[in-house]
Amino acid sequence: MALFDTHFHYYGAVKPSEYYDRAAGFGVKYLLAAGSTLEESRRSMQFAEEIENSWFSCGIHPHEAEKAGNNPASAFEEFRKHQKLAAIGEIGLDYFYEHSERKIQRKVFGEFLKTALDWKRPAIVHCRDKDDSYDAYSDSFDILKDFSSGGGRFVVHCFAGDTAWAEKFLELGAFLGITGIVTFPKAVNIRETLKVIPMERLLLETDTPYLAPIPYRGKENHSAYLVETAKKTAEEKNLSLDEISSITTANAFKFFSSIKKG
Ligand SMILES: [Zn+2]
Numbered sequence: 001m002a003l004f005d006t007h008f009h010y011y012g013a014v015k016p017s018e019y020y021d022r023a024a025g026f027g028v029k030y031l032l033a034a035g036s037t038l039e040e041s042r043r044s045m046q047f048a049e050e051i052e053n054s055w056f057s058c059g060i061h062p063h064e065a066e067k068a069g070n071n072p073a074s075a076f077e078e079f080r081k082h083q084k085l086a087a088i089g090e091i092g093l094d095y096f097y098e099h100s101e102r103k104i105q106r107k108v109f110g111e112f113l114k115t116a117l118d119w120k121r122p123a124i125v126h127c128r129d130k131d132d133s134y135d136a137y138s139d140s141f142d143i144l145k146d147f148s149s150g151g152g153r154f155v156v157h158c159f160a161g162d163t164a165w166a167e168k169f170l171e172l173g174a175f176l177g178i179t180g181i182v183t184f185p186k187a188v189n190i191r192e193t194l195k196v197i198p199m200e201r202l203l204l205e206t207d208t209p210y211l212a213p214i215p216y217r218g219k220e221n222h223s224a225y226l227v228e229t230a231k232k233t234a235e236e237k238n239l240s241l242d243e244i245s246s247i248t249t250a251n252a253f254k255f256f257s258s259i260k261k262g
Contacts, residue, residue, distance in 0.1 A: 001241065003030070003245050003248070004032075005023065006157075006252050007157050010047045016047045016050040017051065022222065023223035027245070028227065032086055033047045034124060034157075036059065036060065037061065037064050041056070041058035041076065045058070045085075055085070056085060058076050062092050062094040063094060065105045086121070086259045088113075088122070089112070089126070093105050106143065116152055122155065123153070125154050126157060126158070137165050137168075141168055141169065155203055156174055156177065160181065161193070162189055170198070175201045175251065176193075176197050178190070180207075180212055181211055200247075209221050
């Protein structure tokens with residue numbers, strides 16, 4: 001078994017080799033360290049430089065959009081030619097916390113999507129709404145519609161919307177990222193959504209350090225725990241763990257098309 005954790009955050013608490021060995025011990029052999037600030041993008045890059053079967057992404061999380069300045073993507077030029085840069089992100093819209101003004105979030109999101117097109121990399125999209133509204137989904141959809149018609153490819157990471165929104169994004173060619181939430185008893189919507197996601201559009205991720213799956217819920221997450229998310233996803237899709245593993249890992253290599261196995 002060789003699972004791919006397509007989204008984790010590396011904080012440097014343990015050495016990259018120690019982090020990787022623990023994940024690999026559980027069958028999680030491929031990792032993508034996501035960048036949500038310039039600083040984290042650099043740290044993720046260093047992780048990827050040290051660990052053969054790992055890659056990184058760079059971007060500015062919507063929480064940080066207000067601090068991004070006028071020409072946010074220009075500070076990221078240093079990553080452009082890096083062989084281990086697999087994607088741009090995480091970028092997107094967060095209307096739940098709304099740490100940054102919505103208008104600014106949309107501007108920064110748009111700029112990084114332009115970068116993704118210029119650099120020929122897929123985008124990792126964060127999309128979160130206030131509980132009673134779908135404004136972030138609706139605004140993201142409009143922005144991503146242009147991106148995908150321009151040839152852009154994206155994943156809605158940690159997808160938490162409903163079936164109707166999943167179908168809309170799937171029509172744009174989206175991949176959808178499934179996290180440990182799928183194991184939570186109350187997450188009926190995610191398990192319902194899983195039914196409409198075609199197998200070839202499914203990616204697995206931990207979003208470490210958040211969202212540890214059952215039986216680790218409440219603890220700090222780790223890429224190693226992806227195996228629990230994979231087991232639950234396999235059960236919901238009526239597949240074996242090995243099948244879900246080989247399908248979602250192949251999907252990840254297809255999605256991050258610029259990377260190759262070591
Ligand atoms: Zn994340």
